[in-house]
Amino acid sequence: MVMQTGENEQALRKIIDFTRMISLVILIIHFYLFCYAGFKNFHVTMPLVDRILVPVAQLGLFSHTIYAKGAVLLLLVVSLVGSKGKKDDKIRLRTAATYILLGSLLYSTSSFLRFVVVDLVSITFVYVIMTTVGYLLILSGGSMMMRKLRLKLDQDIFNKDNESFPQEERLLENEYSFNLPAKYQIRGKNRNSWINIINPFRGTLVAGSPGAGKSYFVIRHLITQHIQKGFTMLVYDFKYDDLTRIVYNALLRYGHLYPVKPVQYIINLDHVMHRANPLEPQTMTDITDAIDSSRTIMLGLNREWIKKQGDFFVESPINFVTAIIWFLKKYEDGRYCTLPHVIELAQIDYKELFAVLLQEPEVEVLINPFISAWRNEAYEQLEGQVASAKISLARLSSPQLYYVLSGDDFSLDINNPNEPKIVCLANNPQKSQVNGAVLSLYVNRINKLVNRRGQQKCSMIFDEFPTIYFNGIDNLIATARSNKVAVTLAVQDYSQLKKDYGREQAEVIMNIVGNVICGQVTGDTAKQLSERIGKINQQKENVSINSADTSISKSTHLDFAVPASKIAALSSGEFVGMVADNPDVPISLKSFHCAIQNDHQAIQKEELTYQDLPLVRSVTSDEIQYQYQQVKLDVRKLVAKISVSQQLD
Template structure:
């Protein structure tokens, strides 16, 4: 094949050279015929040449002065079409055409010398010299054009934007659980309307985006409003209270006809006690066995000591958890849980060791938990004991405040939001300036709530967590994995995967990321953008490559699979612009699951709606004296419990062996 190509190229060069030679020959005949007298004066004529010239004359070639010149120029241009010059990057098409234009001008302007009453030899020489100069300039210009490098690149798409577009779902797919967000996207150079159809929110929804990307405004608020309109019971973790809580409250007010039994609306807010309900996260009816107490103890201590999350299993992490578990379960068993609240747990932990260990030993179910601490105390291993217990006492002491005690010691409602008989919508507010304290308590609330919600035979419910890493939920991946069959929708708002890894540890963060079926991401960078790009997959894209050698420029076009949404594009998303992937159902298939679009919010309508919102009403009148009185009552309750239990043990000979007396 190569040899055939070489022969064809060689034949082309021969044809080009022959055509150019014909052009020169015709121009020479033009000079010889029209200036025959000059050639005769120079004695450059003969009988043989005259005979040939007369034969050519009969063909009509010399009918008109410019006819031969035009024919010669035509052959020259034909020869230039096959010219192959040495390529140079600095040459331009404009320069070649300028030289050709000057040459053509000289080639025909030389005719002005013909017919002048001057020396015939001078006229002839001037005419031929100017005509040949024009001819040579046309030849030079054509050669320059053949040496120009022609690269037909699409300069309008220098960032490969159009090549990385792909078809997206344009149908509106709804069901009784779905979240549907209107959007628009680019396909090549056209804009199309589309829909982000989260038709199965029970497979989990992860909303990513750096601050200002629009997570709450473009996504989370619509999850809240659409799920309430579809009759969901709901829990909303409002990191910057009351941004989402006001939306939830007003949507609930305006859509109560969506429910068979209208849910009650509750708020937990530690900053303004007149606008909060009271709820006991350690409600004794929800603590069915000691494992529930252990889970609650782990949640509260992990929330207070986030670095412990990565050290689970260590002796000095598990020991405080066991100690707190024993305290919680003791209060759960004492008088059927009448004093089983977190404030009572905190105060009981501060009781002196000899009395505390004595009354705890009286409860058989926690004896195995408390024995290591008793042994360390009796053997004067105080350094070890302090290492085991003091870390729990110090951490829990941070929660000792009248405001927290007031909210945590009451019981206005229970956390079973999807109870068919008493559905609820609960908003819990955090304060970014008090994350370390409030976050731990809210983590306990949510852990207990999830335990109650994730059961069969309940109503459909929606759990929404804004800034999810600011609270700690143990086994969050299990909730997402198992809650689908129980109709529990989970929405997690996260700024970046690195934030999730920092607060939850790499293993659990990776599991949460990979187990989530629906992902909507605004602008993120680094490893997060890379992982998302890999998850979105690849599409077939056009590729054009150019090869420049000494004599030619070759263009190669191909198609290859490349990232549908590269990391650089995810890192440069504008506010309101999102990429993502949705999950589908067996009965509602979605072929085009990936998307890269701009979510369309009706800004004026949302602003008008927001301006008409009612503030969350005051729940109760309250003064500081009532809060302090409740605080002191909790402390007195614990003193009474210790005093009563010690008297009972001292007065009962069968229990006196439990009394700890350190010699």
């Protein structure tokens, strides 16, 4: 390897200067020989020079003007190519090119002056001037072009090329996967790729701010493809009926592919569709089911309690409601075990209520603290323990809600191979807090029933997941993989999840999912995702310009493949993330930054053919009111019956 020393640079400079000097000497000799007659008229010729140049004139180089001027120009170009002048990024290539073109024009056209009929002296003078000026212009333009600092710093302002990386271009499918076609850029070139969620049972998180395209680019395809592949399904439709219509029409199209065609059920608390009892007594095998149901209801109604779990005045109302649920489950084989009956029973007087609950030995341990406070006349403590539960449950006292929750149109074992179901839970953004608590109870009970062995594969999709409280979502994602339960959570941002579930639970949810598809987000969400995707080798170019010299250095360094700032600036339909693989289908290129490709015209055409959701039942207000009064009557009869039996005893 040759070392770049001062001696080497000096020797090179001497060679370049010598080459340029030779070109000038040849040009001067050419002038003297070609314009000899004119110089003789000027009396500038010398006999000694003539004797020296006579042999030179015999050389082929000077036999024609083209040969001599061509040699001069060739030597000039060689000297320019080897020159090392101070680099300057302010030199304009257009100016340099103008100099070269103008100089070449003058340098070449000067040879035609010999055909002009003018006196010999004038021709000689003009020829020398034109050729010399042309030579100097070429020299000046060439020097500028060689000293032009060619940088790519201003060609990739946002560092797009450097932050591009290869992505998975294969379509990898199996009986559980869903696949999204996409396009990505690498080194300025567009390429086709695929987002392959080949193992949805490891959990999928779809994140993105409003308008990022979560539903349109991801969830709608997930629903359609999973129905095509025979999944039973639970869909939480926050903005009913956006997802429910997709489910209904996909089932119409692909329902014949199931071994047993599933039935779609819709729980809508605003407009009665189907009815189901989330506290089915036959599905509650022990008191822990009642505890989970109670916790889900109370934390769903009081979201701020989620961060205070374990506190006395949080656990007391939960235990109180647990006692009521388990009592109704045990009383007359669960005849009155519904949420409306729980609400009504919780509202009766303490004396009567405690007398009723004490009839069940398994409940006694739960209500002992309340009875002790009541017997010791610690009424303030008792109110603090119980009133919060009564007040919270009272918000659910609605005739329509009672009607829906007290029915039994279907059981909640949605992935039963003999009776597969697709259940849609409809929410209303204007009533999300109250409705969300009830729908959370449905989710909790369905979760208990689907996460079992030997059932049909099931897909649980939650749009705007933070608007419901799912107790044990992390446990479901961690354990349901072997039971073929795929969980998909759609959130807007990590901060939203943290606000509704608390920091610890939010971090667990964010970190436990194996597949992440994220649109435009900012803040901590973008930072976490950027770190999750990791770093890649990027080229870095440094330029140092001073009065004496200009130096350029290139290096490679590890930097984030998708910086947080880039995630914050994603367009609608543009997603970044990472997928999980299987041992039998390893994926080396798990990370992606691409634009999901939707066929907008095909989707629009398909939506025009969508059928409206059918009218399940026509219910009058009298029927709803009758059921509402019936629940109240049931509770009064229950209390009265127990009171009579106690008096007889």
